[in-house]
């Protein structure tokens with residue numbers, strides 16, 4: 001039974017920005033429809049339009065029917081009554097959905113009372129029940145907490161509780177887990193499934209993460225430049241995409257389950273919604289483009305058997321020949337391998353970190369600050385990087401990755417422990433030596449917009465390190481750098497904001513390369529980018545590494561990216577290293593229970609695998625680094641410890657595990673008293 | 687690269703072009719105009735007191751028979767210099783002090799902000815009143831310094847708090863990790879990113895200084911007779927508006943035009959420096 005029916009929805013913003021163009025879909029009871037696409041493709045605007053929440057000045061046409069009742073043009077009061085009762089909403093940022101001055105319980109109870117005639121007590125009781133349903137521990141106590149006292153994952157659960165408070169028929173989720181860490185994301189997705197079972201609602205799941213949709217959706221709608229370009233069952237879309245954009249999207253993701261030597265990027269950028277190309281909006285980036293593609297915008301038409309529809313004039317041909325992304329997109333040449341690399345032990349060590357500690361005082365009070373504790377941001381970690389090697393540093397947010405990088409970049413004496421860069425101890429550097437060493441050590445930041453001075457033309461940004469270190473012939477080097485990262489030398493006069501996210505990140509990389517460093521520290525360099533763009537930047541990093549003989553310290557929370565780019569990986573948990581070793585070893589035979597959970601939490605863009613997969617769900621949130629658990633830091637959430645005998649478990653609580661080498665492997669260590677030894681099936685190297 | 691790009695963007699802006707042209711015309715008027723007038727500004731025409739504009743006295747005459755055209759232009763010279771110098775010094779000082787305090791922090795921050803607060807609570811008018819008799823013989827430049835010294839503190843506090851948040855931006859971190867010294871980071875990254883604020887502040891300061899000088903002159907400090915400024919002229923003419931409006935209208939008209947052209951240029955410069963505006 002269809003509950004929500006969207007027909008030919010169009011949204012135009014002031015200035016002729018056509019954000020949504022002709023979106024149609026139907027949602028049945030209990031069905032999950034995934035809407036995927038890159039940022040700016042109109043996913044959010046589509047759902048805001050459905051809910052009648054568009055800002056002033058947006059023109060909307062088409063039809064949105066809930067239970068056959070037209071929502072577009074409905075008076076605001078009636079719409080408000082429907083929202084919250086028949087349609088529940090879950091956004092990316094739950095903090096904005098709650099009022100900071102009321103308790104969570106009160107706000108959920110309020111939502112119940114607006115739409116149902118129940119007493120105050122009953123509503124409060126219902127709020128507690130709902131919090132319990134979404135897996136919030138001690139719901140009766142937590143209901144009295146304020147939104148800011150909840151962690152991100154908790155808030156997202158509370159938001160789900162509020163969204164399902166009135167048994168809605170439709171749940172619209174816009175990137176509900178994008179801001180969360182993978183283990184928390186796995187928990188929240190599980191809660192969403194529970195919520196759906198409880199309410200029987202249809203779900204519209206909007207996300208840019210193809211993995212999240214694979215495990216959840218029944219049908220998938222792919223959007224590009226405000227347009228639906230492919231619609232079909234989840235298996236059809238994932239295993240037999242018929243629109244070149246979808247094919248490219250799927251081919252560009254680094255895969256944990258089947259690693260490949262090279263990622264396949266989609267060249268170019270999505271068109272600006274104010275200046276769309278005449279024909280197929282994907283034509284400028286499409287490898288299969290023919291002249292006819294510019295004649296007119298292809299309609300979404302049925303392709304092949306089944307219910308799938310695609311907006312491409314060559315979709316039938318793709319269907320007939322059964323093409324896939326890897327065949328139609330040019331696979332970039334792998335970087336020319338330099339002469340067989342020497343064994344690790346013989347190579348120079350470019351970075352050595354030993355027992356590095358960074359504690360921050362935890363202050364309280366506005367006028368008279370007093371120290372109330374210590375944040376153990378980095379609490380004794382050791383690792384090293386050999387010449388020409390990439391070490392991936394992974395872990396959830398707040399585990400100390402960025403602090404570690406800062407300690408290295410500062411080139412000053414750490415609180416405790418040592419940092420040795422290219423054989424030079426940072427604690428013993430003189431002023432001149434430090435400046436000289438900076439030439440060899442460079443950084444690339446996560447947010448490419450924040451990392452480039454918005455008031456400086458790109459030419460000046462790239463010239464800055466060159467001038468600071470007295471390089472001659474600056475303009476020529478700037479042009480050379482721009483070419484090196486795949487941009488035009490003529491771009492030097494533009495400002496950073498005139499570039500797309502991926503291009504900006506290339507500029508950030510060019511700046512890091514300006515002084516021909518030996519070691520580059522990358523802080524989540526691709527996590528702000530869309531997958532199709534991300535692939536290009538990762539390829540660039542790989543090429544540069546080989547071409548210029550660089551070493552990378554690559555920080556990321558995306559384990560599939562690290563799997564692809566790194567030679568070795570270190571997994572951090574609460575300021576300590578849980579597991580470290582060669583990528584093949586760690587991903588195939590993760591020994592630490594935390595690594596296991598982390599790997600199993602990653603959604604794979606493969607519906608069958610997702611359905612059959614056994615997830616290790618972790619309990620609760622990351623403990624505060626101000627009061628980390630004693631002995632083994634992971635013991636409060638460790639699924640393995642729960643399975644140990646009381647006697648064995650005591651060891652976890654009393655004795656701190658240190659990173660120990662695991663016998664058969666050459667390069668693999670874990671900080672656990674009871675390391676796992678078996679292989680993990682689905683992420684194993686094939 | 688930046689100065690070239692900003693300059694090109696500035697010239698492309700129509701407002702700025704008008705502002706620049708207007709300012710140029712006013713400057714020409716102030717410095718070249720007097721040579722074309724029939725009278726010198728010190729000359730007194732004893733046959734014409736408080737005469738309305740005529741063929742001989744284009745803008746009329748004053749109580750003591752001076753030619754308003756000559757006097758007003760002479761006054762404008764002084765006002766332009768005072769206005770621009772005060773604005774430059776006080777906004778510059780505000781940027782320098784605020785950005786250094788915010789960027790370096792620690793004892794420097796404490797010392798600078800203590801100084802700024804001290805100057806804020808001191809009654810500036812009183813100080814100027816006490817100090818100016820001692821400077822009577824000296825150059826009016828002292829007066830400029832005094833005016834500037836008392837007009838930068840609030841802006842510097844704003845600059846400081848904005849610097850505090852800028853300091854944590856990644857592009858500043860990037861510069862620091864590149865080994866760029868702090869004072870260069872302030873000049874290259876902090877100040878340009880505060881340019882909207884600073885330009886607005888400077889344009890406001892130009893008009894504030896011209897008018898502030900008028901107020902002080904009215905009480906007998908600042909520009910002293912026989913020297914004149916637009917401020918003293920406006921002050922002298924303001925109570926005679928009913929019958930003798932030319933005494934007030936011409937000097938204040940010049941002031942309005944001056945302030946307007948400065949504002950136009952300021953707006954254009956702000957847009958040119960801001961890559962977000964599509965001028």
Ligand SMILES: Nc1ncnc2c1ncn2[C@@H]1O[C@H](COP(=O)(O)OP(=O)(O)O)[C@@H](O)[C@H]1O
Nearest residue numbers: 013017019038039040041042043044045055273
């Ligand atoms: N309030 C608005 N005014 C003007 N343009 C907007 C507004 N909101 C969104 N847009 C534009 O609409 C397009 C689609 O945006 P959105 O739906 O948020 O994309 P997605 O959710 O797929 O990332 C973008 O180009 C965006 O800039």
Ligand code: SF4
Nearest residue numbers: 280283286293312313
């Ligand atoms: S219509 Fe043409 S350009 Fe568009 S996706 Fe199909 S082949 Fe590519």
Ligand code: SF4
Nearest residue numbers: 632635638652672673
């Ligand atoms: S030491 Fe114990 S608690 Fe810690 S990870 Fe190993 S099994 Fe779990």
Ligand SMILES: [Mg+2]
Nearest residue numbers: 043044174175
């Ligand atoms: Mg969105």
